Amino acid sequence: MWDTWEWNGIDWARAAKGGPTACHGTAMAYDSFRGVTVLYGGAWGSYQYSETWEWDGSAWTKRAVSGPGNRRNHALVYDSHRKVAVLFGGDPSANSGDTWEYNGTSWTQKSVTGPGGRFYHAMAYDSDRHVVVLFGGSSVSFTQYKNDTWEWDGTTWTLRATTGPTPRVYARMVYDTARKRMVLYGGSDETAKRTDSWEWNGSVWTQVGSNNPGYRSSGAGMVYDTARNQVVLVGGTVQTEWRNDTWVRNSPALIWFFGQPFSITRNVGQEATMAVSAFGSGTLQYRWRRNGSELTDGDGLTGTRSPTLRIASVRTTDAGTYDVRVFNECESVFSNSATLTVPINRDDSIRALRIAGGMITATADDRTRLDVLKGASAGKIDIGDAVQLLRTAVGL
Structure with a gap:
């Protein structure tokens, strides 16, 4: 199939037939600045594509630009702050760990290090913190599942966490703009097919909820509907069965x-x-x-x-x-x-001094300041030194 469908919150409607060659393992992102959806790559059988297409709401247009090369099972998101689509990884002949950006005219490879090569990873854009968030995936023919969390700020990849959801592939992730957190669903790890939901607030992962759409592997699509504050999930495969069901997740009490x-x-x-x-x-x-x-x-x-x-x-x-x-x-x-x-104030330190038994002692709260002033031990100095401190405090 190479038809295009649109969801209005209630029903699906066919928007067009034709466009990009029928394929799987492709990736899409919505360019909110130019008002177009960008599609890159994918595969049919063993053949992989390197085409860039754009959907303007009425028709698909193939863009005559060179790009990241043939690949499938990569991730593509749109950075609305810098007005570029960001692509990472995928599955060409060797697992990719490259980062590319598309500004609507040309693709540019970023000369950076960061997450290792992987495919079937989850990626979404945090529009409040202006970072791309990447989670998990696998490298080397599904033998090294990952659960690391990385963030891309347009210049540098930063490893943010190595705990949270189990190492997995096929997970889907979107950014909930109403609640300001990533929502990740499902996937497969090395021991089980997962139907759990997780949220990333920029610091930690938290598992949430129990009701879910059931397991599905590759082919599922998940987006965040900003008009209705809903996560929308559709399709996917369960073993050899293709699904066409649609699920929505409403944001809880805000x-x-x-x-x-x-x-x-x-x-x-x-x-x-x-x-x-x-x-x-x-x-x-x-x-x-x-x-x-x-x-x-x-x-x-x-x-x-x-x-x-x-x-x-x-x-x-x-x-x-x-x-x-x-x-x-x-x-x-x-x-x-x-x-x-709380600035260190010399006058406050002097006023806090107390005379006791021939020694001048600072209260516990003032010992840090006293140490700074005179290098005192345990907040005590002799009277001769105190006189000099007092002279200094009043400018004598």
């Missing part, structure tokens, strides 16, 4: 941020607050963190379970990076990070 915490600078002893504004269904709960560790109320710290975090009297140990996890019964999301900077 949590939206309309106010993020922002970075601040506070001196020792001043009050500091950070706040977030969020909206979502049900009851929202909050968990503030500093440097990735969850906080609890106490010792001048309040609001760790509320939208507003308050530090009554800032200490040097309060400096760091803060964020908050907001969650309900269906979803958990993190705010942007914000930094609390």
Whole structure:
């Protein structure tokens, strides 16, 4: 078959017959800037193609451009920030580990290192963080299944994770723009046919949900419908049976941020607050963190379970990076990070000194500053040195 079909959220309708040669193992991506769908490569039997085609909603046009060469089972996504289609990997005579970009006029190979050669990998574009995310696949005739997660920012491939879904091929992945996370479904690993769903938030993978379309190997198509906030999956094969069923996955209850915490600078002893504004269904709960560790109320710290975090009297140990996890019964999301900077102030250090038993001692919170000022041991210096510090503090 070489016909083209379109989905309106309810029904499929044939849009055209003819166009690219009937093939399998091809890849497509939608160029939102030019309003065309780009198709590259594929195979029929043992013959592999190196053709670039574009669909404008009415007709297919073959583009007379040279490109990445014959291949199948590669991945192609569109980077809307840089306005290029990004292709990685595939299955020519030797497994490919090359990166190519297409700007609508020509293909350009990027001279970079990154994920090793592979095919049947999953790839999608994160339009909020402006990175291409790649997961899994296999190299060398299905003998080395992978579960590494890589990100491409247009310049460099970065390995982001080696844990999460099991090493697998045939997985499908799209970016949920409403919930700002990758959604990965199914595939096959070395021990089983998988029907699990996973989500990638840019930091960690989380397994989600239990209802699923059932297993299918190659040939399935999965996209994200931004008009209806749905993941749409169609077709695929189960052993020798070709499927034509269509499944949709609605985004669960959303949590939206309309106010993020922002970075601040506070001196020792001043009050500091950070706040977030969020909206979502049900009851929202909050968990503030500093440097990735969850906080609890106490010792001048309040609001760790509320939208507003308050530090009554800032200490040097309060400096760091803060964020908050907001969650309900269906979803958990993190705010942007914000930094609390606490500068070392010589006058504050001097005012905090106390005389005891012929020695001048700083409180525990001020020892770091005292060490910086005088190299003191355990926060103590003799009175003679303290006099010099006091002279320095008042400019004498």
